Amino acid sequence: MVASEQTIKQVNKLGSSDYKYGFSSDIESIQAPKGLNEEVVRFISKQKNEPEWMLEWRLKAFSVFNKLKKPDWAKLNFPEIDFQDYYYYSAPKSMKDKPKSLDEIDPEILKTYEKLGIPIQEQKILSGVAVDVVLDSVSIATTYKKQLSELGIIFCPISEAIQEHPDLIKKYLGSVIPVSDHSFAALNSAVFTDGSFVYIPENVRCPVELSTYFRINAINTGQFERTLIIANKNSYVSYLEGCTAPMRDENQLHAANVELIALDNAEIKYSTVQNWYPGDKEGKGGIYNFVTKRGACRGVNSKISWTQVETGSAITWKYPSCILQGDNSKGEFYSVAITNNFQQADTGTKMIHIGKNTSSKIISKGISAGNASNTYRGLVKIQPSATNARNFTQCDSLLIGNECGAHTVPYIESSNSGAQVEHEATTSKINEDQLFYCQQRGLSNDEAIGLIVNGFCKEVLQHLPMEFAVEAQKLVSINLEGSVG
Amino acid sequence: MLNINNLKASIGDKDILKGVSLSINKGEVHALMGPNGSGKSTLAYVLSGKDKYEVNEGTVDFKGKNLLNMNVEERANNGLFLAFQYPMEIPGVQTSFFLRTAINAKRKFNNLPELDALEFAKLLKLKAQELNINSDMLKRDLNVDYSGGEKKKQEILQLSMLNPDLAILDETDSGLDIDALRIVSEGVNKARNKENSFLVITHYQRLLNYIKPDFVHIIADGKIVKSGDYSLALELEDQGYEKMAKA
Numbered sequence: 001m002v003a004s005e006q007t008i009k010q011v012n013k014l015g016s017s018d019y020k021y022g023f024s025s026d027i028e029s030i031q032a033p034k035g036l037n038e039e040v041v042r043f044i045s046k047q048k049n050e051p052e053w054m055l056e057w058r059l060k061a062f063s064v065f066n067k068l069k070k071p072d073w074a075k076l077n078f079p080e081i082d083f084q085d086y087y088y089y090s091a092p093k094s095m096k097d098k099p100k101s102l103d104e105i106d107p108e109i110l111k112t113y114e115k116l117g118i119p120i121q122e123q124k125i126l127s128g129v130a131v132d133v134v135l136d137s138v139s140i141a142t143t144y145k146k147q148l149s150e151l152g153i154i155f156c157p158i159s160e161a162i163q164e165h166p167d168l169i170k171k172y173l174g175s176v177i178p179v180s181d182h183s184f185a186a187l188n189s190a191v192f193t194d195g196s197f198v199y200i201p202e203n204v205r206c207p208v209e210l211s212t213y214f215r216i217n218a219i220n221t222g223q224f225e226r227t228l229i230i231a232n233k234n235s236y237v238s239y240l241e242g243c244t245a246p247m248r249d250e251n252q253l254h255a256a257n258v259e260l261i262a263l264d265n266a267e268i269k270y271s272t273v274q275n276w277y278p279g280d281k282e283g284k285g286g287i288y289n290f291v292t293k294r295g296a297c298r299g300v301n302s303k304i305s306w307t308q309v310e311t312g313s314a315i316t317w318k319y320p321s322c323i324l325q326g327d328n329s330k331g332e333f334y335s336v337a338i339t340n341n342f343q344q345a346d347t348g349t350k351m352i353h354i355g356k357n358t359s360s361k362i363i364s365k366g367i368s369a370g371n372a373s374n375t376y377r378g379l380v381k382i383q384p385s386a387t388n389a390r391n392f393t394q395c396d397s398l399l400i401g402n403e404c405g406a407h408t409v410p411y412i413e414s415s416n417s418g419a420q421v422e423h424e425a426t427t428s429k430i431n432e433d434q435l436f437y438c439q440q441r442g443l444s445n446d447e448a449i450g451l452i453v454n455g456f457c458k459e460v461l462q463h464l465p466m467e468f469a470v471e472a473q474k475l476v477s478i479n480l481e482g483s484v485g
Numbered sequence: 486m487l488n489i490n491n492l493k494a495s496i497g498d499k500d501i502l503k504g505v506s507l508s509i510n511k512g513e514v515h516a517l518m519g520p521n522g523s524g525k526s527t528l529a530y531v532l533s534g535k536d537k538y539e540v541n542e543g544t545v546d547f548k549g550k551n552l553l554n555m556n557v558e559e560r561a562n563n564g565l566f567l568a569f570q571y572p573m574e575i576p577g578v579q580t581s582f583f584l585r586t587a588i589n590a591k592r593k594f595n596n597l598p599e600l601d602a603l604e605f606a607k608l609l610k611l612k613a614q615e616l617n618i619n620s621d622m623l624k625r626d627l628n629v630d631y632s633g634g635e636k637k638k639q640e641i642l643q644l645s646m647l648n649p650d651l652a653i654l655d656e657t658d659s660g661l662d663i664d665a666l667r668i669v670s671e672g673v674n675k676a677r678n679k680e681n682s683f684l685v686i687t688h689y690q691r692l693l694n695y696i697k698p699d700f701v702h703i704i705a706d707g708k709i710v711k712s713g714d715y716s717l718a719l720e721l722e723d724q725g726y727e728k729m730a731k732a
Contacts, residue, residue: 437573439557440533440566441587441643442594451586455577455626 032089038062041190044089048159048193051166061179061189068183074317074346075375075407081288086253088191088224144208154199155210158226161197168199172230176259176296176323184290188257192226195256200235200266209465211240225256231266233299238269238465252277254313255290264299264326269307271464272320273472276312281370283342286314293320294350297329297358305332306349307463309472314343319377321350324358324386331360334460338453338476339372339404348378348409353386353419362393365457368404369480375407380421382414389419397427398456400449400480450477486511486682487532487552487651492543493707494531501527503707504543509651514683516693516718519704520726525686526570528704529655533567534560548650562594564650568640568657575627580639581609583627584646591647612645616672634665641672652676653684658692670695690722703729 032043041062045055070081148155154165162169179189196212212227231237254276260268270293279286289312295304306320316339322331333349351360366374380391397406408425430452438448454461454473464472487509494502501524509515519525531538532545534557545552552560575583589599600608613623616638628636637657644652654673658666673696677683685696693701693715701717702709703726711717711729721729 431573434573434575436535436557437569438575440561440569441583441647442558442561442590443586444558444590447586447590451578451583452575455575458577 030090031087034087035084036086036088036191040088044191044193047089048162050159050162053166053170054162057174058190061186062191064180065183065186065190068180068186071182071184074377075373075409076315076317076344076346077373078288078315078344081253083187089193148206148208151204151207152201153204153206154197156197158192158195158197158228161228165197165199168230169197169228172259172261173226173228174259176261176294177257177292181292184255185257185292188224188226188255188292192224192257195226195228195258196239197227198229198237198239200231200237202232203234204232205235206237209238209240211242213242223252223254223256225254225258227256227258228261229259229268229270230261231263231268231302233264233266235263236267236269238271240271240273240465240468242273242275242468252287253290254287256292258291258293258320260293260295260304262295262297262299262302262304262326262329265301266299267303267305268295269305269465270295270320271468272306272308272310273464273468273475274308274310274312274316275475278312278341278343279314281341283314283371286343287312288315289313289317290315291318291320293318294323295321295331296323297326297331297355299329300326300355301328302326303330303332305330305334305463307334307460308336308347309461309464309475310335310337310345310347311475313345316343316345316347318345318347319349321352322360323352323354324360324389325354326358327355328357329355330358332463333360333362333364333378334463335364335376336367336457336460336472336476337365337374337376338367338480339369339374340480341370341372343370343372345373346375346377348376350379350381351391353380353382353389353391353416355385356387357389358386359390360392362391362395363459364393364395365460366395366397366406366408367400367453367456367480368397368406369400371403373405373407375409377409377411379411379413381412382416382419382421384415386416387418389416391419391421393421393423395423395425396456397425398453399427399429446477446480449480453477453480486513486548487684488544488546489532490544490546492528492531492545493541494527495539495541496527496537500541501538501707502531505704505707505709507702507709509682509684511682512679513700514677514685514696514698516685516687516696516698516701517704517709518687518690518701518718518721520688523704524707525704526655529567529653529684529686532560532653533557533565558590558594562591566644566647566649566652568637568644568652568654570656570659572628572636572640574629574631576629578627579623580625580627581623584609584623584643587643588646608646612642615645615675616642617668618642633660634662634669637661637665637669638672641669641676645672645676648676649681651682651684653686655686656688657685658687658689666692667695690718693718 032040041058045058177185179186198210200206229239260270262268276287276289297304304322310316320333324331331351337345337347339345349362362378364376366376368374376395382389393410395408399406406427410423412421414421434452435448438451454476457476461469461472489505489507492502492505505528517525531540540553585605592599618638657669685698698715701713701715703711
């Protein structure tokens with residue numbers, strides 16, 4: 001059924017004013033000189049008080065970055081990024097002498113997070129969730145740290161882990177995403193500023209959700225997040241990240257590297273609710289989100305599960321992947337990507353089957369409205385060693401209006417004749433009769449579309465941790481408000 | 486309750502309703518009968534506000550308000566309910582969740598507090614039992630993989646949960662076997678009271694054996710050509726539409 005004219009009008013009406021996280025805060029900050037060069041890399045390392053080996057690592061990455069070409073496979077259309085036009089380090093001034101307790105944090109920063117609905121004062125913390133908060137380039141606060149450390153769990157800013165757990169960092173950093181993987185990975189390795197570090201010791205089941213909240217505040221700033229999660233034998237952890245940014249006319253840059261390592265019988269569940277500023281309704285501004293996320297199932301029976309709800313950013317370029325090395329290991333990817341107005345998303349996953357009896361499952365739901373473009377790009381690769389490997393992939397696209405696009409690009413490379421690979425894909429338009437039915441039962445246009453889209457995404461949303469599932473459902477509805485008439 | 490005066494409506498270039506006038510009072514059940522293409526379902530859609538129909542002339546007064554000025558959900562929340570001939574499937578949305586969302590949308594519109602989970606569950610259990618609907622069905626996605634009979638029962642369940650002032654039943658009897666027809670009709674009869682009204686649209690007199698109307702109207706070529714009491718339905722069954730429409 002074709003969308004009515006009213007639908008299209010309403011889509012066009014939808015503006016960025018609906019982005020409720022678009023405020024900026026007046027926080028005095030220390031910045032690196034604008035631009036990208038070796039001096040800036042040294043500046044960042046010095047600000048972080050890093051040991052010599054870390055600086056060497058960064059400088060090596062920077063020289064690799066200079067040699068690599070920008071990846072160009074994605075179906076995305078945006079002007080060439082001028083890497084010299086960004087600031088690569090920005091930290092609130094008050095963080096220079098790091099506060100020893102949460103009481104010492106600049107009240108302006110606390111206010112920022114209160115507005116975002118993320119209370120970082122310990123006593124107000126959402127029960128059962130430990131939070132690390134990253135503003136621009138530095139980590140502001142980590143809660144529940146003491147309680148976790150009693151179990152031997154390390155949950156801290158990665159800059160702190162470099163100081164305090166150098167052996168783990170040296171062993172694992174860059175072991176899943178090699179510095180030379182592609183130019184954004186190399187760039188991140190050279191200039192990453194903060195992110196979270198998680199280590200779960202053997203036989204420990206992390207009792208709370210670990211969560212990091214990223215916020216870009218300073219103007220023209222790139223945020224280079226680096227996260228490393230290691231789950232030792234027989235351990236379990238569930239981790240969630242959330243992201244927002246102020247509304248600015250310039251495009252801001254976010255290039256993250258996230259590495260997960262699961263050893264024998266370990267399980268890592270990684271959930272993302274990405275709501276970076278998407279730009280206005282004419283496509284001006286918004287975050288360029290170039291993210292490399294990769295997990296290695298190194299041990300036998302290990303499992304890594306990615307769940308993502310991608311609703312923000314002008315450009316999303318992101319392929320959370322699993323390397324299934326250990327025998328019987330499992331990889332999962334559940335994704336909802338919503339693009340509206342002029343947003344573009346090219347997202348999917350890679351499942352690399354190496355071990356015997358490895359299995360992977362991919363469920364991707366793409367929703368497009370306005371003039372947006374939404375591409376699923378995925379690779380399922382079965383190595384000769386992966387006897388009895390199995391994959392199931394399902395990609396569903398939902399279109400709202402006549403000006404948007406959805407594309408599905410699945411690559412399957414199987415080098416083992418015993419492998420079972422299944423792929424299903426559907427594309428549908430939002431059905432105006434369904435909308436009418438819901439409205440006849442008293443639901444408004446927006447409520448009806450929210451209900452139908454949430455139904456469409458249910459298979460994915462139900463994999464989010466309980467505390468965040470409700471938030472995500474609301475977000476899905478809000479991001480499409482006014483998109484159907 | 487409802488006053489339709491000289492209503493004319495078209496879809497694209499095609500005129501379908503060519504001057505329908507009809508009055509329904511509180512507590513009355515009216516049956517609207519007519520052959521295919523006579524405008525029966527169009528009248529149901531125009532009254533509920535479906536946007537592909539254009540109203541060219543006439544007025545519709547519903548509970549003292551101008552119905553044609555309201556959008557679809559305002560009509561619904563003001564107490565107009567349409568039981569669909571082809572209820573829509575909504576994958577991923579549990580039937581009970583949909584019902585709760587609908588009830589609370591109406592309550593919110595009327596400045597009433599939302600029903601909490603417990604109150605809702607109680608009400609749903611009661612109403613579902615009356616219609617012989619088992620609780621498994623309520624856990625499934627709305628209308629997905631429902632049989633024709635289940636879909637219609639579900640419509641009547643929604644009707645009895647939402648308790649509208651005016652319910653329009655659009656060929657609710659189509660696709661029902663005798664048992665399902667009886668259950669659905671009993672559901673409607675239970676929902677009937679002195680305060681509400683029904684407009685029952687049907688091809689066949691059969692349904693009216695179960696839901697006894699106070700008035701019967703025959704529509705042909707976009708106009709009501711004859712009105713009478715229940716005996717008109719029997720006469721129609723006996724003589725056929727062609728003869729009656731001409732008479």
